[in-house]
Amino acid sequence: MSTKRIAPSILAADFANLQRDIEMVNQSEADWFHIDIMDGVFVPNISFGMPVLKAISQHATKTIDVHLMIVDPDRYIQTFADLGANVLTVHYEACTHLHRTLQAIKAAGMKAGVALNPHTNVSLLEDVIQDIDLVCLMSVNPGFGGQSFIENTYDKVKKLKALITEKGAATEIEIDGGVNDKNAKALVDAGADVLVAGSFVFRSENPIKTIQNLKTIVS
Numbered sequence: 001m002s003t004k005r006i007a008p009s010i011l012a013a014d015f016a017n018l019q020r021d022i023e024m025v026n027q028s029e030a031d032w033f034h035i036d037i038m039d040g041v042f043v044p045n046i047s048f049g050m051p052v053l054k055a056i057s058q059h060a061t062k063t064i065d066v067h068l069m070i071v072d073p074d075r076y077i078q079t080f081a082d083l084g085a086n087v088l089t090v091h092y093e094a095c096t097h098l099h100r101t102l103q104a105i106k107a108a109g110m111k112a113g114v115a116l117n118p119h120t121n122v123s124l125l126e127d128v129i130q131d132i133d134l135v136c137l138m139s140v141n142p143g144f145g146g147q148s149f150i151e152n153t154y155d156k157v158k159k160l161k162a163l164i165t166e167k168g169a170a171t172e173i174e175i176d177g178g179v180n181d182k183n184a185k186a187l188v189d190a191g192a193d194v195l196v197a198g199s200f201v202f203r204s205e206n207p208i209k210t211i212q213n214l215k216t217i218v219s
Helices: 015-027 050-059 073-082 098-107 153-167 184-190 207-218
Strands: 005-008 032-038 063-069 087-091 111-116 134-138 172-176 194-197
Touching (some): 015 050, 015 207, 032 050, 063 073, 194 207
Parallel strands (some): 005 194, 032 063, 063 087, 111 134, 172 194
8 A cells, every 4th residue: 555645735825925835845745736726617716727737837846636626627638737737636526428538637648536526425436436546535515725624524435445445446535625633544544545735734834844744644
């Protein structure tokens, strides 16, 4: 089993000091950059666009994990590959032909992820789990940072882990939303591989130490 990973969410960074915050993540023990792309349609918020992602990828020295909270993500798969995304996650709820979307992501040279909203059952991934590199379970309602963690997530992680094991898949589990030092260990114990932490990291007094602390908790 690979070591557990911490992915600071750049949505919680200081946009006026983005390069500084990216350099901080580069220097920290974090493993991935988690970047949320929102269109104001699929979720009630608008975040980064292509130019910002391009700027981030020019400075980032770690895996770039892009989470698309947009309608019709197929239109942009190649664009995100060209901009430097290593992992591209689409929402189950936004994909009419999920299997085809996953194949297109892989064909573009990226790892393929699928995100599930809090109300979406993990059993819906049963037929495609072997084609998915990463499942991102939303532990808050997507759209805004700083929300409280949804407690049902632990059970969801266990169910998803059981499905992955049953199907003999190599899929990893990512948790996105409300992750902190109080729930990190329980999430990893339930089966999570990657923890996305936004506000908890960037609003702390010492983000590098906060990331180091999270790594210690989950290792």
